[in-house]
Amino acid sequence: MGDMRVAVFGAGSWGTTFAKVLADAGTSVVLWARRREVAEAIGERRENPDYLPGVTLPESLESTSDPRVALAGATDVVLAVPSQSLRHNLTAWRGLIDPSATLISLAKGVELGSLKRMSEVVTEVMGVPESQVAVVSGPNLAKEIAAGQPTASVIACTDHDRAVAVQKACTTGYFRPYTNTDVVGCELGGACKNVIALSCGMAGGLGFGDNTLATLITRGLAETARLGEVFGADPMTFAGLAGLGDLVATCSSPLSRNRSFGERLGRGETVAQAQAAAHGQVAEGVKSCSSIRELALRHGVEMPITEVVHRVCHDGFDPREMAGELIGRKTKPER
Structure with a gap:
């Protein structure tokens, strides 16, 4: 991908696993963890002991607990925080994100109160068109994917070309994404x-x-x-x-x-x-x-x-x- 650099926000089991998938696909990726000790464990021990114990993470996967460091030069931003805290978190990071970045949502939910889907929360907070937001969905039990077991997934975006770019960034021998425009x-x-x-x-x-x-x-x-x-x-x-x-x-x-x-x-x-x-x-x-x-x-x-x-x-x-x-x-x- 050359110039693609992905920042993954959220070092829970699925965020960490998706960051591993991106790194295994040869994509430049940095994982942001809320807690410094988690970021340090990933950097030093190549493991996320809280959420993916026993899984060795790729050497190429960078980690940090500083959003500025994570977003420096990021062309794509993966949002892997729980659905009900997405708005609050994204509002805090908004000013640091490149306005043209592809925003990729991993959260599955509907926001309480507003009744908005996650991509709608993203477009609202970021003030970007829906064509800039992609969604990853499918049978994604993190532990199995982290172990390299084969699975397929869907990258959905109303902009087909953008979906294809994300697809290329996360295709590995064990992770096979299909594209879809039905977000x-x-x-x-x-x-x-x-x-x-x-x-x-x-x-x-x-x-x-x-x-x-x-x-x-x-x-x-x-x-x-x-x-x-x-x-x-x-x-x-x-x-x-x-x-x-x-x-x-x-x-x-x-x-x-x-x-x-x-x-x-x-x-x-x-x-x-x-x-x-x-x-x-x-x-x-x-x-x-x-x-x-x-x-x-x-x-x-x-x-x-x-x-x-x-x-x-x-x-x-x-x-x-x-x-x-x-x-x-x-x-x-x-x-």
Whole structure:
């Protein structure tokens, strides 16, 4: 890529892993960590002990806790902070970012209050056109990718050429990105799947098996696609990697934070107990279920699974009493 230099903001498991992917692809990359000790561990020990213990990071990956250092000469900026803190963080970094930089969002969620998707938060805070913002989505369980296991992903941007440039910067033998221009569909798929994964975790915690899981995944995809339709998403996106692909990985894997969180709730733990067990890892769906539910209500879209997840996470409902509602609704044609 020669002159491309990427700054990755956020040294959690996915931010660190994506920085590793970029470095493995031969792209010049610097990883910004909020805590100095994390940046130093990456620089000195080639490891992120908090989020990716045991994974050796490439020698070429630079790290810093100073946003100025990270952004010096950066042509592309990857935003890998939790969705609900994106606005606050980006506002702080705004003045340091090259106005022509490609902004790449890794966060999956819908902002509470504004009900904006992450790319909309970015365009609003940065004052850039949507064609300057790309989104990475798909079956992206960080630990597996960090271990070099093969996976595919989607780089979505309304500007196809920009998507291709990002695609080239992160293509490796184990990480295969496809491009897509349907940013809305990719983002809604990524945000909703966290909520559906919470429901799948609850079902698992309640002792239900694979038929229930398959039912929730399929009906969850149906309600995600209904929401997408209202916002002009391409229905095919939901059958692809950023839709079904991401949904299956997140709903089925014990590595998924949202699934694990839901499982604890299904076993009878409180939200506070499940939060404590997450050790600072963010289960995005816990907050996003409320903003997605609000978005659906505002546009008259039925999202029964999202509704149940919201009630369990925020209204104190017991998943055991909601089990029937989770799966069973009034009988009607499938389509």
